[in-house]
Amino acid sequence: MRWIREHRLATAILVAFAALFLLIFVSRQTLGDDNPLGRAVGEALSAVEAPFAAVGGFFGGNLSVLLDRGDLAQENERLRERVMELEKALTEARLSATDLDELKRLSELLNYSGLREKYDTVAADVIAMDASNVFNIFTINAGTRDGVFTDAVVVDGDGLIGRVMSVGDRWAKVISVIDESNKVGFQVFRSPEWLGVLQGDGEGSLKGYMLDEAAAVREGDRLITSGIGGIYPQGITIGKVVAVNWDHDTPLKTIEVEPAAYFKNIRKVSVLLAERPQEVAEP
Amino acid sequence: MRTRGAVFFFAAAFVIQATLLRGAAFDGVSPNLLLSAAIVFAFLYEKPYGLALGAAFGLLWDLNFGIYVGVSAISVMCAALAMMLLKRFLNHELVLPALVGALMASALNNAVYWGIYKLLGIPHSLFYILKPQLTLIAYNTLLALALHLVLRRGVIRHRRDQYYKGGFREVGGFRFL
Numbered sequence: 001m002r003w004i005r006e007h008r009l010a011t012a013i014l015v016a017f018a019a020l021f022l023l024i025f026v027s028r029q030t031l032g033d034d035n036p037l038g039r040a041v042g043e044a045l046s047a048v049e050a051p052f053a054a055v056g057g058f059f060g061g062n063l064s065v066l067l068d069r070g071d072l073a074q075e076n077e078r079l080r081e082r083v084m085e086l087e088k089a090l091t092e093a094r095l096s097a098t099d100l101d102e103l104k105r106l107s108e109l110l111n112y113s114g115l116r117e118k119y120d121t122v123a124a125d126v127i128a129m130d131a132s133n134v135f136n137i138f139t140i141n142a143g144t145r146d147g148v149f150t151d152a153v154v155v156d157g158d159g160l161i162g163r164v165m166s167v168g169d170r171w172a173k174v175i176s177v178i179d180e181s182n183k184v185g186f187q188v189f190r191s192p193e194w195l196g197v198l199q200g201d202g203e204g205s206l207k208g209y210m211l212d213e214a215a216a217v218r219e220g221d222r223l224i225t226s227g228i229g230g231i232y233p234q235g236i237t238i239g240k241v242v243a244v245n246w247d248h249d250t251p252l253k254t255i256e257v258e259p260a261a262y263f264k265n266i267r268k269v270s271v272l273l274a275e276r277p278q279e280v281a282e283p
Numbered sequence: 284m285r286t287r288g289a290v291f292f293f294a295a296a297f298v299i300q301a302t303l304l305r306g307a308a309f310d311g312v313s314p315n316l317l318l319s320a321a322i323v324f325a326f327l328y329e330k331p332y333g334l335a336l337g338a339a340f341g342l343l344w345d346l347n348f349g350i351y352v353g354v355s356a357i358s359v360m361c362a363a364l365a366m367m368l369l370k371r372f373l374n375h376e377l378v379l380p381a382l383v384g385a386l387m388a389s390a391l392n393n394a395v396y397w398g399i400y401k402l403l404g405i406p407h408s409l410f411y412i413l414k415p416q417l418t419l420i421a422y423n424t425l426l427a428l429a430l431h432l433v434l435r436r437g438v439i440r441h442r443r444d445q446y447y448k449g450g451f452r453e454v455g456g457f458r459f460l
Contacts, residue, residue, distance in 0.1 A: 009331060016338055016360065023342075023353035028403060041346040045301075128301035130348040131315050132355070132396060133415050134407060137348050139301075165350075173348070181406045202406040264311035 039168050046127060046139060046171035119233070120273040122146045126266050127171070136162075136176035136263040142271060143170045151231050153272045159237030159260030160184075160225065161269055172271070176263045177238075178204055185228035186238055188221050195226055198238065198257060206239065206257040213253050217244055223257060233272065286332070289324065293336040296320045297343065312415040314422035315389075317344065321359050322388045322423075323430040325366035326375050333363040354399045362392035376435065378428065385427035389420045 004011045124142035142148050144167055154161040154174050162176040177184060178200040186208070188194040194215035198208030210217060221241045227234030243256040300316045307313060317340055325333025341356035349355060365388045373380035397412045 013334070013360070013364070017357065020338070020342075020353040020357050020360075024351050024357075024399070024403070027352040041343060045298075045343075045347050128347070129313075131300050131304065131313055131317070131344075132348070133312050133315075133419050134397065134400065134405075134412060135348075135350065137350070139347065175350070179405075179407075200406050202408040203411045264308060 039166075042139070042166070042168040042171050042173070046141065046143075046168065118235075120147070121270045122148060122273060123268065123270050124148075124172070125268055129266075135179045136266075137165070137179070138174055138266060140172050140174060140269060140271070141170065143168045143172050145169055146271075147273045148172045148271050149273075153232055153236070154269050155236055155272065156261055156266060156269045158262065159239065160232065161261050161263070161266065163231055164271065174269070176261075178206060178259060178263065182231075183229070184208075184232055184238065185226040186223045187226040187234075188215070188217055189224050190221055191215070195228065196223075196255065197229075198223070198255075201256070204263075205242075206259060207254065208257065209247070209250075209252040209254045213251065215253065217241060217253070217255060219244060286330075289328075289332040289336055292324075293317070293320055293340050297340050301347070309422065310415070310418055312418040312422060314426045315392075315419070316426060317341070318359055318362060318389065318392055319385070319423055319427040319430055321363045322366050322385050322427045323381070323434055325363035325388075326370055326381060326384055327431065327434055331363075331367065333366065334360060337363045350405075351400075351403055354396060354403075357399065358392045358396040361395045362388035365391050378431070381431040382424060382428055385424045385431075386420060389423040389427070390416075393419065 122142050124140035124146075126138045127141045128139040130137040140154075148164055148167050150164055150167055152164040152167075152172075154163060160177055162174055162179070165173045165175045167173070181199055184198045184206070186196050186198050188196075194210060194212060194217055196208050196210040196215075196217075198206045201207035219241055223238045223241065225232040225234055225236040225238060237260045239257045239259040239261075241255050242258045245254045245256075246252075247254050296316045304313050304316055317337070321333040321337030321341075323333070324336065325331070337359040338356045341359040342353065344355045345352045366384050369380070369384045369387070373384065375381065393412075393416060397407075397409075400407075401409075
């Protein structure tokens with residue numbers, strides 16, 4: 001007791017360390033459970049963070065915009081939109097009506113209708129982001145009142161982002177697919193019968209293997225989610241294959257995949273909610 | 284600085300860190316203002332602001348962003364403790380000791396953070412963690428240095444007057460605030 005009285009700071013530090021390690025242990029045991037304290041903090045912080053995030057968004061997400069690149073960034077955005085319009089016009093001009101019908105029929109057969117047509121979605125802004133530079137975890141300004149739920153799938157214009165880790169009334173915490181060891185079922189866009197499984201490789205990318213060793217997957221192939229065995233529904237772009245290897249030990253055809261989404265600068269996302277009932281075609 | 288002021292400073296750092304600073308990311312790496320504040324407060328002030336507030340806001344950070352609660356708090360506490368120890372041997376008025384201290388504390392923080400998460404079983408490899416470290420440590424050090432230059436004006440009165448002893452107490456030949 002005397003030692004404690006004489007070394008108050010040291011005692012406080014030791015107690016704090018012990019309490020924090022205990023907290024880590026408890027949070028590990030209850031991972032994924034609803035955490036009332038976390039929810040309360042999330043609610044309070046999301047209210048504070050939203051206006052700041054809006055200010056951050058106003059400056060275009062880059063300090064350089066404050067200096068002299070503001071006009072360039074805006075012009076770049078306009079030009080990108082124009083390029084997309086022109087590419088669409090070009091595609092439509094090249095494809096005949098018959099081709100388009102055929103493509104539509106194929107996409108229906110393969111269940112590749114757009115995610116936004118298949119699912120109710122809610123758009124959300126990223127209002128805060130983890131600064132650990134290890135994980136890609138961020139908070140969005142949509143929560144249970146918008147229909148968001150735990151494990152809801154999050155995408156952006158480029159492709160798969162991840163899933164909702166925890167959710168509050170007006171906010172949700174999202175973890176990226178590369179930060180987890182959860183497995184993601186995929187299929188090769190070029191040849192949808194080629195299936196496989198991916199997971200985060202611990203290097204900021206994804207690694208996986210083909211279920212069929214004879215699948216002739218090659219570098220540059222685009223991968224989409226297969227909807228098999230997991231929380232991710234079919235048809236979301238995951239990324240492209242950057243390396244194909246043959247593992248003699250397993251033996252499996254392994255692949256390395258570069259994610260389509262750039263996780264370091266996410267501003268807007270869509271959360272997939274309930275699947276819309278599909279209209280049954282007249283026989 | 285009063286406790287109220289320090290709490291306000293850390294609260295502002297917390298919000299700015301989560302929202303505005305991601306816009307200052309260089310090559311996907313953003314600086315850690317909360318850590319820099321903890322480092323500088325631990326180095327400059329006699330009261331353990333950096334340690335206590337760093338731990339408290341690190342805990343808040345974990346609740347808001349972490350996979351597990353408590354990891355950031357522990358790593359920030361380690362960095363703040365390192366700075367408190369360094370303060371005993373280095374002159375905290377000067378820029379160079381602050382620079383060296385901030386560099387070491389930032390590296391220590393990152394090592395502890397990754398080490399605990401690795402023990403808890405994250406998939407990230409050491410190579411992946413090391414990749415942004417150079418940028419991150421440099422960024423954090425510069426931020427801590429900037430904070431040091433701003434905050435030391437309020438801490439050390441008449442800094443250039445070598446005869447001014449006000450505000451210091453001498454213990455074992457070392458001058459403490």
